[in-house]
Amino acid sequence: MQSSQAVTDHCNSSQEAEPASADQRLALALKELKDLKAALNAHAIVAVTDARGVITQANEKFCEVSRYSRDELIGSTHRIVNSGTHPRSFFLQLWKTISSGQIWNGEICNRAKDGALYWVQTTIVPQLGPDGRPEQYISIRADITQRKRAEEQALHLALHDALTGLANRVLLAEHLQRTLASSRRSRRHGALMLLDLDNFKDVNDRFGHSQGDALLCQIALRLLACVRETDTVARVGGDEFVILLNELDTDPAQASVHAYAMAERLRESLGSTFDLGGLLVPSTLSIGLLLFDGSSDGTEELMKRADMALYQAKERGRNNVCVFDPTLQASILSQTGLIDDLRQAIQRDEFHLLYQPVVSPLQQPQDWEALIRWQHPTRGLLAPAAFIKLAEESGLILSLGQWVLRAACEQLTHWGRVPATAHWSVAVNVSARQFLDPAFAARVQSVIEGSGINPSLLRLELTESMFLTDIEKSILKMQSLRALGVQFALDDFGTGYSSLSYLKRLPLDQLKVDRSFVQGLPGSREDAAITTTILTLARTLGLQVVAEGVENKAQFDFLLQHGCSAFQGYLFGKPMSAQDAASHFPPARQAIAGSE
Template identity: 50%
Template sequence: MNTPFFFENLTKDLENYQRAIDAHSIVAITDARGVITHVNDKFCDISQYSYAELMGGTHKIINSGYHSRLFFKKLWKTIASGNIWQGEICNRAKDGSVYWVDTTIVPLTDSTGSLKYYISICTDITQLKNAEAQARYMALHDELTGLPNRHFMKEYLAAVIESNGLNQAYGALLMLDLDHFKNINDAFGHDVGDDLLKVLSIRLSQHIHPQNMVVRLGGDEFLIILSELSSIEEDARREVRDIAEYIHKECSRPFLLNGKLTHTSVSMGIAMFCNNTLQAHELLKHADMALYEVKRMGRNDILFFDASIEQRILVEQSLLSDFRLALKRNELQLFYQVLVDAEQNIKGYEALLRWQHPVHGLMLPERFMHLIEKTELIHTVGYQVLELACQQLLAWHQQDEASHWVIAVNVSAEQFKNHHFEKNVVEIIEKYAVNPALLRFELTESMFYADLNQSIKTMQTLIEFGIQFSMDDFGTGYSSLSYLRLLPLDQLKIDRSFMAGMLSNPEDLAVIKTIIALAKILGLTVVAEGIESEAQFLLLKESGCYLFQGYYFGYPSKF
């Protein structure tokens, strides 16, 4: 064996290994005490310290403060026992920036087994860690507003509940959303709607203490988590109300969007907690229930959750489940209220929906329609009512005295806005082969606010087919002469609220007379609804009204 040749090759191999490692990795060698005795160029490049600055020092020079003392204690315990340590370390460069390295530390011993050196071989994984951090941030934050999202909220809220319980302090959830946000999107476009959400998120964040958190749950719904409030319930409740009222006021200030001032309001539901008595999902449900109740009561307000709200919502959910069965069991019925002229000749009827509930008996729409209108069931109900009305028209067609009677059918806003509304209406009328001129659709003013042009287009399509249109409950909304001038209506129905006081309140009578005069100018017929006495009937005739409806002429009934 040629020994010199063997060692010569071994030396070259070691030099090649070192060159390969230096080209690929960040290398540092320390003595047994952790003092740096050698670093390669890559170590200097990434740390931004020179070789001379690093020699004789320790790795404390690049300690970022990210890791705990326990982290390094475990690291040193591993390598001091002669074992290899592997893991990820966050270091700080000379300019203050941080970088991450995937690190392997190998302890080297001498011939007696004593530790002499530690070799640290690292790979720069900063880009990977930054990408992971960005991905995590995006997963836990809302893309539009930058606020924490629902996923982030779940972990955070659980921690807040636990912390408040240990400290015997109250906390609260404030769940809020913008009132009629969809109308803003429809009227101005989704870009403006997005701008509104961004401005709102800034307002909320600016007026919340740093120890609390604002979360975007989705859409126009936000959650504010308040923690470390008073340990006395009454004081904590007062704190929460003060914060909620301030936020409510701030959100009611006009927003400058796309160069225009836009006004809106918010509804807010509040759930308080203490002593870990409820889980996060239960608290969220309570805040959501309180918010739902605020919106049901008319929006633009603040409400604290209580048990009665939950009970009422459970009753409504049960009723909604029953209603789905009612559609299959044909429990919906139409009652008809007569419409007469000045001589009390019958001109037609208004179709009024009733539900023959197997337990609760005959139910009026006030008991269930506000629930149905928020679901897809409103379309099924609307077309079922239209079918029943067409069946009645078909039956009247066989009777000489009834063959000219008109049926008025109320149409919901959601049904009217459906893209297939005109097509479905025509199909139902043709199915029963009835005269479309004997059908009148009653709409409300609010249905035209979102998209007036589309509303007019829908109406004109059905008018060409033969259907007539009335504006129902006229005088109670934000009546606009421009609407009346543009909409292809042929009838106004004066709201019944004016009838109750017309005999004693000159202002109510003045409103009625004004509506009648306005209708005549615009070439529209007028119906006064809600008439309950002969005196009302005679005064309305004297005022120029021609069509009448109310209990004075008969209660709604079935045919």
């Protein structure tokens, strides 16, 4: 049994656990309400309006964000913070919702007293009277401006070029789609211009990529200065830009005139010198122009056609404006088909080499230039002019050049087995893309070792343009092959960017006078002066000279008289097969020449 003291203690503890008084409970509830209100005011923008939308209460957060005092807010409507961002229909729908007694949620962009825009996530709760109609509205808002700015920045980055701030390919496609739709409605034409900087790679190579980026930014500014605010300027590649002109004219002729005038204005604007921190850099521009209307094909097809026009502008010598022509499309498609065939031609063994003799003053062969031909299955025999440039642009020149090198070395091996032809050497043309390939020297060495030829019987013909980018690397590359015994010739001398400073440093064996100088001999004083100067220069540098394009005896006699030591041209033989080469210069005649 419990003691009397235990019972007393139990009664006392029970009394302490009894519920507090009504006043205490009210005080506790008021404190909790005050704490909740303080927390709400610290985070949320709160306002109460009457049924007409007139603000009757506004918390401190509303004043802080809107920059209006409470006295300015109370008695006004929310039009005081209307930013004009949303259409009238937006607010009509909002009022329709809350006036029917429903809660509205959404994002609103408001304008503060100082003009700054801010975004709020808003909930508006109607307070209904006895008749079920709203008597007042309580709006609770959270400031989401930072989030919206982050979203806008992310969207901007997704739709704009990071370097120049111009529209990127994605945004351009959207604008082009809208322009096409607008053109269908208004029947006004639009124009698409694809712009490409001429020789931009040279700027990067000579001055560095940071200067190249600075140039692109300046170009973007000039483009924006030339067009209207309603037009679109986009950067869609390294040095490739697009201009989209809209709402030109319903008459295609007038629209074309306006678009072409704009293209010329752009070309002239970007054709002047750019100042890159005191470094003056010239630049020119090639433009492909396409006029379109609402009936035109999709955006992808329009871009292809503008690209075709740009290709034609560059073909015409760059710094040009070319307007798209349907016949141009047929030509480009034909070339595209040729590239596809080119990819398969090596595997199908459709190429072969012809050889043109390089003769001595006694008109005996001392060297042969290997010249490629393509026996196309449907187009017949194609000369290099029909496919070499396509091979360079498509990157196929690396595999094609390697095939030529192997085939020429195999022929040297074959000639080497016959005493009468064992002394013949072969010259192989090397493209700029081949020579600039980091693996070029290793590839040549591999072919030499694989064929087992005497390296001194192989001559590689280079052009002056190959030495514009990095002369030091070029010299090292040549020296590594020269150490094996390989010889080098500078082809088409006098037609490129001739520089005596690099000419004396390059490990060359031979200069080849371009046929354009030989054709005018002996009658042209200018050609005669240039040719004799080259001959004198070569003798001073200890180089052999080959005159190309010798077609008649008068040219040969002039060159021989002025000390030329080797000759090439139709006077001595057209390009021929290896078998015909032996019959064209019989071994007996070669033996006599050798004994002399």
